[in-house]
Amino acid sequence: MAKITLEGIRHSYPSDGREQIWALEEISQVWEDGGAYALLGPSGCGKTTLLNIISGLLKPTRGNILFNTDDVTETTTSARQIAQVFQFPVVYDTMTVFDNLAFPLKNRGLPKTEIIPRVHEIAAMLDLTESLDRRASGLTADGKQKISLGRGLVRSDVNAILFDEPLTVIDPHLKWQLRSKLKQLHQQVGTTMIYVTHDQTEALTFADKVVVMFEGKVVQVGTPQELFEMPRHTFVGHFIGSPGMNVLPCNTDENGVRCLGVSLGLIEKQPGKGNQLEVGVRPEFVFFDELGIPVRVNKVDDLGRYQVVEVEADGQILKMVVPESESIPSENPCISFDLDFTKLYRDGWMVDSEETA
Amino acid sequence: MNKLSNQRAWLFVVPVVLLVAFNALIPLMTVVNYSVQETFGNNQFFWHGVGWFEQVLKSERFHASLLRQLAFTTMILLIEVPLGIAVALCMPRKGPWVSVCLVLMALPLLIPWNVVGAMWNIFALPDIGLLGKMINGLGIDYNFTQQPVAAWVTTVLMDVWHWTSLVVLLTYAGLCSIPDAYYQAARIDGASGWAVFRFIQLPKLNRVLTIAILLRFMDSFMIYTEPFVLTGGGPGNTTTFLSIDLVKIALGQFDLGPAAAMSLIYFMVVLLVCWIFYTAMMRNEGQS
Numbered sequence: 001m002a003k004i005t006l007e008g009i010r011h012s013y014p015s016d017g018r019e020q021i022w023a024l025e026e027i028s029q030v031w032e033d034g035g036a037y038a039l040l041g042p043s044g045c046g047k048t049t050l051l052n053i054i055s056g057l058l059k060p061t062r063g064n065i066l067f068n069t070d071d072v073t074e075t076t077t078s079a080r081q082i083a084q085v086f087q088f089p090v091v092y093d094t095m096t097v098f099d100n101l102a103f104p105l106k107n108r109g110l111p112k113t114e115i116i117p118r119v120h121e122i123a124a125m126l127d128l129t130e131s132l133d134r135r136a137s138g139l140t141a142d143g144k145q146k147i148s149l150g151r152g153l154v155r156s157d158v159n160a161i162l163f164d165e166p167l168t169v170i171d172p173h174l175k176w177q178l179r180s181k182l183k184q185l186h187q188q189v190g191t192t193m194i195y196v197t198h199d200q201t202e203a204l205t206f207a208d209k210v211v212v213m214f215e216g217k218v219v220q221v222g223t224p225q226e227l228f229e230m231p232r233h234t235f236v237g238h239f240i241g242s243p244g245m246n247v248l249p250c251n252t253d254e255n256g257v258r259c260l261g262v263s264l265g266l267i268e269k270q271p272g273k274g275n276q277l278e279v280g281v282r283p284e285f286v287f288f289d290e291l292g293i294p295v296r297v298n299k300v301d302d303l304g305r306y307q308v309v310e311v312e313a314d315g316q317i318l319k320m321v322v323p324e325s326e327s328i329p330s331e332n333p334c335i336s337f338d339l340d341f342t343k344l345y346r347d348g349w350m351v352d353s354e355e356t357a
Numbered sequence: 358m359n360k361l362s363n364q365r366a367w368l369f370v371v372p373v374v375l376l377v378a379f380n381a382l383i384p385l386m387t388v389v390n391y392s393v394q395e396t397f398g399n400n401q402f403f404w405h406g407v408g409w410f411e412q413v414l415k416s417e418r419f420h421a422s423l424l425r426q427l428a429f430t431t432m433i434l435l436i437e438v439p440l441g442i443a444v445a446l447c448m449p450r451k452g453p454w455v456s457v458c459l460v461l462m463a464l465p466l467l468i469p470w471n472v473v474g475a476m477w478n479i480f481a482l483p484d485i486g487l488l489g490k491m492i493n494g495l496g497i498d499y500n501f502t503q504q505p506v507a508a509w510v511t512t513v514l515m516d517v518w519h520w521t522s523l524v525v526l527l528t529y530a531g532l533c534s535i536p537d538a539y540y541q542a543a544r545i546d547g548a549s550g551w552a553v554f555r556f557i558q559l560p561k562l563n564r565v566l567t568i569a570i571l572l573r574f575m576d577s578f579m580i581y582t583e584p585f586v587l588t589g590g591g592p593g594n595t596t597t598f599l600s601i602d603l604v605k606i607a608l609g610q611f612d613l614g615p616a617a618a619m620s621l622i623y624f625m626v627v628l629l630v631c632w633i634f635y636t637a638m639m640r641n642e643g644q645s
Contacts, residue, residue, distance in 0.1 A: 052541075055545065056544075057541050057544060057545075076544075077544040077545055078544060078545070078546075078547035082545065083545060084541070084542075084545045086538045086541065086542060087538075088536070088538060090538050090539055090541075090542040092556045092557065092560070093560045093561075094556065094560045095556065103546055103548070103556075104545075104546040104547060107546055107547040107548050107549065107552065108547055148542070151542075151546060152545075
């Protein structure tokens with residue numbers, strides 16, 4: 001068990017002669033002991049790279065990794081006591097399921113008397129008890145992935161368990177089951193878990209804290225609620241939530257921010273420099289109003305639980321989420337924003353704003 | 358509804374039938390033909406039944422060459438397969454040295470059989486050859502033209518030199534196709550180098566090694582040119598392998614009947630061993 005600290009981690013993969021491209025740029029991050037974290041981001045944003053750096057499969061180009069207060073940057077993977085589960089199932093083909101699960105323990109020289117009950121415990125947790133004596137290569141893809149998960153969970157002395165999109169190959173109905181099992185397991189054993197995924201539902205259901213990455217940077221760390229209500233970057237707004245946040249170009253005058261041709265009643269606290277000022281508002285915080293910004297309704301998607309309405313104002317397209325019970329105004333529809341959840345972004349990053357009187 | 362019968366389709370098979378007939382079936386049938394007949398010259402043949410087969414199967418000479426052949430094949434397999442795997446494991450997986458290593462490995466495979474025989478013949482000559490002279494210089498009495506043991510050592514060495522590369526290249530290809538995740542998982546699981554080899558690399562090499570062993574078995578079991586050029590089957594008969602013996606009977610003594618019978622037995626042995634080996638490997642695969 002350990003608190004994992006990343007200090008100024010940067011990484012670039014060796015490229016022959018071309019300019020150095022940073023797969024990770026400058027990440028400093030503390031993973032508290034016992035936390036359930038999700039590392040969320042689109043493909044190619046450096047999630048796996050970061051994970052491999054933590055587990056020691058990769059050595060970072062710059063920066064240090066600390067477990068509690070020990071610098072482990074130069075320490076080997078097995079000495080770091082990290083468990084890691086990969087995207088595609090890795091099983092040792094010629095071994096039985098039992099031997100697969102026992103493998104990490106055997107390699108560490110544990111006595112048989114400890115291995116056997118431990119393996120049975122994990123097998124029971126993952127519903128593998130019946131296939132313990134079978135050869136691992138005969139199992140289906142999700143059976144194999146369960147073995148991979150089991151090998152990650154079987155060691156009781158690990159500092160952290162890292163999951164690299166472990167449920168990609170699993171059937172949807174099993175996905176739910178396994179994900180809640182993981183969460184339950186986390187509550188039981190209390191080991192730090194870091195879960196890499198590009199699926200927001202997966203991240204939000206599993207984790208206490210979600211770390212959102214974008215183009216090699218950590219753009220926001222927060223609880224699912226924080227990410228939803230206060231996206232610190234327009235990327236977080238887009239990426240989390242379905243549909244994503246509306247981001248609208250705007251400008252300022254003496255009355256504050258003007259957007260879609262009207263004054264929003266919002267000003268930037270400290271007028272900053274930078275080029276582009278934008279307004280971000282989630283579809284959930286846009287509503288039809290008697291007075292407000294006149295719009296034209298383009299499209300209504302009825303999703304059953306709610307309706308997603310696409311409206312157009314001043315040449316901009318917005319999406320809004322309307323409760324199923326509410327009808328869409330047919331004549332001269334107008335919309336308003338919930339100003340508590342309307343944020344200003346300069347060059348993509350959120351800036352402090354306040355409402356005008 | 359009745360199936361439309363279209364006999365014209367057979368026409369398209371004709372070229373293949375002709376090709377196979379001329380390059381395999383007809384030559385094989387001539388051999389079968391000789392194997393059941395006896396001749397006293399004048400191009401007159403008489404039915405002899407399975408007499409030649411009985412004679413060959415009972416002959417001491419055939420037993421001796423078969424034994425020599427089996428010993429030789431076993432020996433080179435025992436050396437070439439482990440050695441080939443070892444070399445492949447040592448070869449770099451990335452970087453500029455990959456192509457250098459691959460070319461160096463492929464070189465022996467590109468040399469014609471008789472050239473290999475001639476090369477080693479000269480190389481191992483005790484009076485002028487580099488190898489032979491060196492071994493004698495070390496105080497070991499070595500003369501492959503006169504000592505059976507030296508002849509065997511040289512023949513085996515020559516085959517190892519010529520063909521280990523094949524095992525290396527096949528194994529190397531197999532190793533390259535193992536996904537990185539396996540090695541990463543092994544590092545996470547704290548597996549030793551031996552465990553990585555035993556539980557990851559070896560199982561994943563299963564198929565290529567089956568192919569490598571089959572190819573090496575067949576080739577070495579039919580080896581002719583190299584030992585013929587190197588030792589000529591001698592000293593005495595000590596390196597007379599099956600094919601060398603066969604040629605002696607067929608072309609040296611012109612005993613067509615026994616030679617034909619021996620060819621067929623020889624052919625059946627190769628076929629049988631390959632079939633047994635392949636079936637065993639595949640059954641093993643099926644279980645996994």
